[in-house]
Amino acid sequence: MKRQQIKPDHTLEPDPDRVVRIALDLVEKIRDEDPRRMFDELTRLAERHPAKYAQVTMALAAFVNPDEGMVALEDRVWSITEARVAQHISAVAG
Numbered sequence: 001m002k003r004q005q006i007k008p009d010h011t012l013e014p015d016p017d018r019v020v021r022i023a024l025d026l027v028e029k030i031r032d033e034d035p036r037r038m039f040d041e042l043t044r045l046a047e048r049h050p051a052k053y054a055q056v057t058m059a060l061a062a063f064v065n066p067d068e069g070m071v072a073l074e075d076r077v078w079s080i081t082e083a084r085v086a087q088h089i090s091a092v093a094g
Contacts, residue, residue, distance in 0.1 A: 006047075006048055008047065008048060008049070008050055009048060009049050009051075009052075010050060010051045011049075011051060011052075012051045012052070012055060013051075013052045013055055019052070019055045019056055020059055022052075022056050022059075023056050023059040023060050023063065026038070026042075026056070026060065027060075027063070030080060031080055031083070031084075035084070
């Protein structure tokens with residue numbers, strides 16, 4: 001049996017507040033959830049709703065202050081990563 005292919009929805013999200021809420025949810029999820037689960041969720045959004053995915057990506061890009069510089073951005077990514085690794089180590093050790 002063939003799996004029915006879902007046709008992508010190229011409709012823009014008309015409510016900019018909803019786009020911002022989705023982007024902010026991602027900001028929280030990257031710190032709290034399993035990154036593989038988040039990756040799968042984002043992949044599905046990009047496949048099924050590419051226009052909304054683009055809107056959310058653009059909102060996330062707007063959140064970043066380019067004047068901070070790459071070092072500050074890298075430090076932020078590393079701090080999130082290190083916190084996640086520490087969480088997993090303490091869960092395994094405990």
